[in-house]
Structure formats: C-alpha cells, structure tokens
Amino acid sequence: MEHAKPLPSYLVKRYHGWKATTHAENRAWYKRLANEGQRPRAMVISCCDSRVHVTSIFGADQGEFFIHRNIANLVPPYEPDGDHHGTSATVEYAVTALKVAHLIVLGHSNCGGVQGCMSMCSGEAPELEEKSSFVGRWMDILRPGFDRVKDEGDAARRLRLLEKEAVVVSLDNLMTFPFVREAVEKGNLSLHGLWTEIGEGDLEFFSPADRSFQPV
Incomplete structure (x- = not known):
C-alpha cells in the first residue's frame, strides 16, 4: 500500500x-x-471523541475493559441482515465469548455526532440526509430520541437531552439482541447507562424507574 x-x-x-x-x-x-x-469484567461502548478517556475516568488498567468506540456511542437495533455491523459484532463477542458481567453505554457533553443528528433532524444539515453520508445514516439510529426531545426548551437544552437519549436509545436497542436479553434475564449481564460532563468531570447514571439521569 x-x-x-x-x-x-x-x-x-x-x-x-x-x-x-x-x-x-x-x-x-x-x-x-x-x-x-483477556478476561474483562465489563464492556464499555463510548464515543470516538478524543476527549472521552474511558480508562482514565475509571482508573482502569489494561485488561479491565473491553472497549468499543463509535460516533455518539450508539448501538443499532438487532438486524441479522448479512451486512457489516462492527458495533453489533463487538457486542456479540463481548457477551457470548468474553461473557462480560457488565455492559456500559457512556455518553458525553458537547458531542459532535449528537449535534449532527440535531442539525440533520431539524433540516439544517441536508448533506447528512444524503444516502451517501455514512455519518447521517449512522445518526438515523438516534432519530427516535430526537422525536422525544425536539420540543424541549432551547437548543442547548435539547442538545443535552439528546446526548442522554443517545444512551437510552442504545440501551433499548441492546435489549433487541437475543443473546443480550437472555444474559440479562438470567442475571449474567447487567446494562448501565452513563453520561459524563467533560469540563466538570461529572458522571451521571440512567435510572430506568423515571428515565432520568442522576449523579453517581
């Protein structure tokens, strides 16, 4: 080459x-x-953003986390269609081969991918609507989250809510994978949703009881 x-x-x-x-x-x-x-106890799905340093946040050493990164820390729904699914393959390997005990989705503040989804769904980024846009088609995963927050307050508030929706949508989609659902129902796997504020270093966890995020 x-x-x-x-x-x-x-x-x-x-x-x-x-x-x-x-x-x-x-x-x-x-x-x-x-x-x-490797015998990692947890898998972490986080954003590609260079400011999100998973091992530093948790003080982890090599071998502790099985980490997958993609734009906006998204998990697509289960679709065994024969196409290339990097994130789905990683989840499958972590759950069925490595048998991790915890699967964490970690979102973050000021996410460029989430901002792109916001712009696209608001009609402000027609280039992302093109079929040829890899980013746009990936951010389609987050459209259900946008629909839930599109009428919430000003743009800054909607963006922050959508960043957290990226975590919730991914958690919901994880449960569409049969092997994930089976492991969860048997008590062999627990799912966790987190969101971190980069500037302040704050960390929040998703509470399914009221679908809110609370400080760790």
Whole structure:
C-alpha cells in the first residue's frame, strides 16, 4: 500500500518513552496479559471523541475493559441482515465469548455526532440526509430520541437531552439482541447507562424507574 507512511516523530518518541518506563516497569503484567488472554469484567461502548478517556475516568488498567468506540456511542437495533455491523459484532463477542458481567453505554457533553443528528433532524444539515453520508445514516439510529426531545426548551437544552437519549436509545436497542436479553434475564449481564460532563468531570447514571439521569 504505497500511501502508508512512517509514524510522525512525536508519536515515535512517545512510544519509546512508554516502552522504557511503563512497559519496562510492568513487564510481568504485560507478559501475563499476552499469555493468558483477556478476561474483562465489563464492556464499555463510548464515543470516538478524543476527549472521552474511558480508562482514565475509571482508573482502569489494561485488561479491565473491553472497549468499543463509535460516533455518539450508539448501538443499532438487532438486524441479522448479512451486512457489516462492527458495533453489533463487538457486542456479540463481548457477551457470548468474553461473557462480560457488565455492559456500559457512556455518553458525553458537547458531542459532535449528537449535534449532527440535531442539525440533520431539524433540516439544517441536508448533506447528512444524503444516502451517501455514512455519518447521517449512522445518526438515523438516534432519530427516535430526537422525536422525544425536539420540543424541549432551547437548543442547548435539547442538545443535552439528546446526548442522554443517545444512551437510552442504545440501551433499548441492546435489549433487541437475543443473546443480550437472555444474559440479562438470567442475571449474567447487567446494562448501565452513563453520561459524563467533560469540563466538570461529572458522571451521571440512567435510572430506568423515571428515565432520568442522576449523579453517581
């Protein structure tokens, strides 16, 4: 592949720094991870946003979380249609092969993907309505959430509510997967919805009793 190039020098320097310090000081741990395989207790589905640092939020080490990231931390509904489903495949592997005990959907403030959905559903981003838009078709998953908040207050409030709807929609869609529903009903898997405010570092959890988010 003639277009691939070497890493930028700053990334090379960071790698060598990591190898000489963190890796060298924990060599036995890395060997154990490599030889014994992974046994994560939880899967986290989070946004691709570079500001959302899942392992830092929970102080996690390598091997603790099975992490999947996509735009706006969305889970599509169960659709075994033979097409490519990266998120669905990851959920299947986590639940049926790794047998994680917890599956966490983590949303966040100032989400660009959610803002795109808001603009698209409000008729302000016709480019996202095009069939050729990967982002637009992905954000179609969140349309039911938009319908629930479209008349709620000003734009800032609607955006924040829609960010949280992205978590709720994903939790609802997870339960359409037969193997997820079975694991939940047997008590082998618990689902969790979280939303984090990036600037303040706050974390809220979804309470299904009243479909609200409460501080952790």
